[in-house]
Amino acid sequence: MDVLTTQTLSGVQTSIEIAGTVAFALSGVMEAARKKLDAVGVCAVASVAAFGGGTLRDVLLDRRPLFWIEQSWYLWSVLGLCIAAMVLMRAKHFKPTEKSMQWPDALGLGLFAASGTQIALGLQMPALIAVLMGVITATFGGVLRDIVCNEIPTAFHDHHPYAVCAFAGGWVVVVLHYLGFYPNAVVAIGAATVTLLRLAALQFEWRLPTWKIED
Amino acid sequence: MDVLTTQTLSGVQTSIEIAGTVAFALSGVMEAARKKLDAVGVCAVASVAAFGGGTLRDVLLDRRPLFWIEQSWYLWSVLGLCIAAMVLMRAKHFKPTEKSMQWPDALGLGLFAASGTQIALGLQMPALIAVLMGVITATFGGVLRDIVCNEIPTAFHDHHPYAVCAFAGGWVVVVLHYLGFYPNAVVAIGAATVTLLRLAALQFEWRLPTWKIED
């Protein structure tokens, strides 16, 4: 089913996946720029942000070859994107606003969470592990990006639902998978759930429940 | 022998292993609290602290499935512990003191070092590698916890014997292993050695030999 899913990925899904990868890579470019990294640092941090989550998932599950090794146009694309972004930023003082990146980022979050969960289910992982693999796929690119840039990961301290949306959507994928839905439908509904949850969280300014500790 | 060891793990050993995992997870909760992470960050850092060392060992040795994937009740337990800790800290201003965590932490250090060494010996690793795998199992959860929280790892700069206790106990495991002791006895004696060394180090305030460098 895993292989089947990959083979029958429709053009729409592929487009969304590319949009998500681009959004994650751009988030890396932006953070690298804030930290005044050089050109090598920009490409490295963008790659870590775009591929880090899926790579960690595959290393934990022992799946090889890694997706960006098997389909190396991914790497070329991110390299091209970085060079284009650096040239644009230099020439036009163009800078993607945080707002303009929320939509593709939410799309990427959804698709990576849903496909990561499904890949793990295809390997007969138990439900909790599969959901966790989806969360790792969707969020650890950003976590590793922040660690490389010497910051505490945003996903761990901004009190906004991000990993939690991926977690919730992962359970939707699990339920639909066990109900026997077509793989494509499972990914589509799961990804849409995550993306809509994330957009709602941004729109309505939901916050994670707070908890206090004296210092 | 590796499989046998796992199968014949007595209830006592399992209890110690759980106590160690709980202590390591709690150390993650505490550090996450100090850094004012949100609920997601607390769970993530606690998991990294509890499972990071064993996971790195298994990735380096190419052992799969990972122990927390095979026995996913580990993950449920740590998630439950995190929620309980957050609720308790919020309601009761309860905070485990550093002192109260030294005992379970020393137990965890001992058992993880001894079992990590034995697992590597079971895979025919040379002695130094096996001892090193024990040290990694016992200490890299804490190291990764500190890296995620944007700190220099405590194990690398507090000048107290911690990894060194695991290193010494690892050699005890190696010697007993080659002398043909029963696997359970090897782990028990090795773990006890590490734990006692660590408690002695705390009690008598041993320090690593200092060395100076001008700036």
Place this chain on the structure above:
Amino acid sequence: MDVLTTQTLSGVQTSIEIAGTVAFALSGVMEAARKKLDAVGVCAVASVAAFGGGTLRDVLLDRRPLFWIEQSWYLWSVLGLCIAAMVLMRAKHFKPTEKSMQWPDALGLGLFAASGTQIALGLQMPALIAVLMGVITATFGGVLRDIVCNEIPTAFHDHHPYAVCAFAGGWVVVVLHYLGFYPNAVVAIGAATVTLLRLAALQFEWRLPTWKIED
């Protein structure tokens, strides 16, 4: 070819490889000293600097056993080096200058980049992936060293060509490999290219093209 290459490594190449490993390990010792780590931290950071790049490459490519596990004299050597360095620094206030480490560092960069690329080519990786594996082998020891020491990686923000030299030399390896040169010649010419580029970059103070971003 991969195996063949390893088997026919000449004494000269082995010496260079050792010089590179020593240089990388020493860079770890130096950074650990600047950060006032303890003896455990010095050994850990030196090992990460010396073995981190090759280890990450092998984990990404799923090559086992890892080179420092198969040939554990590597580990003994780095441990011995650390102890010697600590004793020397303490007794004699001896400190390797940054300048004195540039030569062995450039040698290590060259040999690790060339051999990393060739190993990946031997596994039938596409050209871009192979070159990238060379860059990772040569630079990620230093990157991980800086992350552990809570710094933004130097390779990502000092605006001097470092990874770029490894990248350029990797393509030389790829071209010579496809032209059918002997493996030893491929590594030798590739490594020399990287090393000379790096030394030229230092000598003539080349800088990466700058790009601006408003804050």
